[in-house]
Amino acid sequence: MDTITLKIDGIEVTVPKGSTVLEAAHAAAVKIPTLCFLKEINEIGACRMCLVEIKGSPKLAAACVFPAADGMEVFTSTPRILANRKKTLELILSNHRKECLSCVRSGNCELQKLCREYGIEDENYYAGANPEFRIDDSAAHMVRDNSKCILCRRCVAACTVSQGIGCIGANERGFDTNIGSVFDLPLAETSCIHCGQCITACPVGAIYEKDSVDDVFAAIHDPSKHVLVQVAPAVRAGLAEEFGKPVGTDAQGKMAAAMRRLGFDKVFDTLFSADLTIMEEATEFLDRVKNGGTLPLITSCSPGWIKFCETYYPDMIPNLSTCKSPQGMFGAVAKSYYAEKEGIDPKDIVMVSIMPCTAKKFEYQRPEMNVNGLRDNDYVLTTREFGRMIKLAGLDWDMLPEEDFDLPLGLGTGAAVIFGATGGVMEAALRTAVEVLTGEELPNVDFEDVRGLKDIRTATYEVAGLTVRVAVTSGLANARKLLDMVKAGELEVDFIEVMACPGGCVNGGGQPQVHASVRNFVDIRAERAKVLYALDQGNAIRKSHENPAIKEIYETYLGEPGSHLAHKLLHTEYTPRKINGNWD
């Protein structure tokens, strides 16, 4: 690999050719502050926090995008630079609603952190007029409060570059510039798919999820209610970050303990319904293959992806698996099978779902998501809300023991836990489908080809005389590419997994917000996915159809996968939608 050698603040450093000054500085253990920069997503040099001096150049350079060059001498913290950064922060503060104490991002705000580091003494030094914005809380999952927006455009880039949607962007110009929806519509009326990537991209408290913590606490403390909780696979790969632990910390055991201490009547696991999903979806796939159904079959676990497909690829709705997402299946089973088994009136069950996802807040409110006239789920919390609940209840994370989930709906396999990483659903489905087709035990359950972070991954398997061609992608900009290839006949596949968020649920819009200063140098998707793959490795049962609780529910209640009752409880339907309301 070609390398270049340069000096950062006098420290000689050798980095790959093509590195930016920011990357070279990182290699030299020099931190250059950034606000707008998100690697590969938002490389626009707009905030001007990262400006540095380069020897021989009268102009300052934006380190985040400026190419490092051989022999270059960079100075990152001269008095001129430090004074400039301080002014940039003071100007941002002059146009920022500085109600830090009551801000959801207090303590985890990138602006707040930089202001402390740069010793801002007078937050009102440049005080002046500020535009007034209305708060947009129209969407099911989030609130936009532009009085806190610093116009870094990270949300816009997440929506446009990562997700290929672009339902938000800059409106007006100059000092009146503000981030808003297309045509200034309320967000709910646009084609926002509720993925929440904008929320995790936001460095400050301008975008945040709608909070249901109080409602859940109230339900827990209502003696007439039987409050159940399910928690998605990816939550255990992120939750510890809410307590200052490094990215990639496994939180499974403490998480179960925390839920129990919060007072949930039963602590269950979405892994159970992930296994259930595999049973239904693998059956659906084999049925479509054998009986000439619509192919390729596309997974339906990701509600952001579902709304995206309904909006931008309505012609492919027949390709979608009719399976509810694991969240939906779990609620339906809890309020039927579990209620009957335990002799509880399903009306008294409150189903709380903890998800790495904001689109789940939209999904559970979809009219189809019900069982016998009851909502499948009653509240959906993000990983972040769950973290806040734990703090609110005064639970000491470090002191929490590691506990297990309750039976029977707390039992899940290794196949289920990898649902949280891109490729996981496909791998889990393959583990079951291959064994069903061959009737023999798989010598190796690791389907490495579908793992990883490559935009689009494909693999072909010969199974019992059947050729199965699969494709996996995550991030909707990538999904667009994949679907267009399929529609154009450039790629022939039988089974596709799509996850709305880049990297899958581990990087979901409900996961802890990681500062760009970390995100730009650590691939949080890969680090969190490692947690799940380790849990899969460590699980004695790694195939969904071998989950005893799954066997039991089919034997005693559902009959067989794809049965009439299974269809009633576990399957759903989809609705074509117009792009941005009526503006298509």
Place this chain on the structure above:
Amino acid sequence: MTDNIITSLADTSFYKIQRRIALKNCGVIDPENIDEYLAMDGYMALHKVLTEMTPDDVIQVMLDSGLRGRGGAGFPTGLKWKFAKGYDAPQKYVCCNADEGDPGAFMDRSVLEGDPHVVLEAMAIAGYAIGSSQGYIYVRAEYPVAVKRLNIALQQAREYGLFGKNIYGTGFDFDIDIRLGAGAFVCGEETALMTSIEGNRGEPRPRPPFPAEKGLFQSPSILNNVETWANIPQIILNGADWFSSVGTEKSKGTKVFALGGKIRHTGLVEIPMGTPLSTVIDEIGGGVPNGKKFKAAQTGGPSGGCIPASHINVQMDYEHLAEIGSIMGSGGLIVMDEDNCMVDIAKFFLTFTCDESCGKCTPCRIGTKRMLEILDRITSGKGTMEDIDKLEDLAYYIKDNALCGLGQTAPNPVLSTIRFFRDEYEAHINDRHCPAAVCKELFHYVVDPDKCIGCTQCLRNCPPFAITKTDYIAEGHKLPSVKIDNDKCIKCGACIEKCKFDAISKQ
């Protein structure tokens, strides 16, 4: 008319000193008739480069001519082309910046409306030089006549086989698309212009990569301003030496200025680089009218600065204007007299840039707004001496930190007025007084009772009824004089206009 002989237009003081290269055909030919352009050696330069010169020859001529960008920054045109030629790419682009937006500037408009073919021909020459077959003209939609004539010119050139495929039978293909700007000043900035052509919100991009490497649609591109293009065919035809013999050592050729403001003869003037400002004002422009005193000249529009009377002999070229804190810019030249308040002028230009900021980078988006608020305070009598420091501080910060040329130069009008007219700022702050009587809250109208004959013309025309009669009748007058209640006065100036006896003044 002197001695019954009509002076030829070319011999009037307005035209005599001018040297018309870029404006050669403007007003001379019918811009909607390609034959008239052809009759003026039109498309001969293109013929020459295609049949007699290699692309490297063309670039060498451009380098030797010393032609620099007329859009304001003054980057050597030949060098720009050389860089773009150096990058290999399946498609390269030649772009024309016709998004002229400086208040009061209309150089490019005149070329586009008066001689559209010269731009097309020059762009084709550049296409040949850098290896591009596609051009774009980005012209503001507010120039409908220019757009119409460009389209006619393009159509005619295509019909004559001078545009399109296999031009002059040489195998060289070149064509141009026209893109209309939606009225954003920032789209005159090269990367914003390209972003806008691509169909996105017109916002600048960080450089590097420079457009010569990754410009329009991420391909090697060059962008030149209309006036720059207008020089090129003649440079090709007459040679680099001919062109470089005009102007100064570092600033070659001529520059077109849009002369306006407090000056007798306004209009477009094209002068050799290095011509003293005084020549432009006194000889070409005929001086300041109404017996008023010259106070300053503003060059470079919202990115430029004010040149005070003490520098009236400054040579008009890139280097000398920059030395005194102004810029050549695209050629706006506004003359001001003693009735102009320099703080107000600074506020005017900053209001413009603040309005036109795209809102992408922090310094420009928020910084210019905060500067404007300080200027507002000063011009309304609420300023403090610290405000001047704060203003300067912010100005230097924005110059240092803004993303693009718009932001980096936005503070110039403020800095140059502080530099040369600091006393006016101080008068606004310390004396709560606007010496030029422009800032409404910092002066008032006064009636001289001895001059007032009591006709009450002013009183009857005062919208807020701020004028009333007094008991005082001056000697020799028959009627009582009037007085103005400053609490009611809205400083509209109707009274001064109506008074035939010079009895009302601003103080």
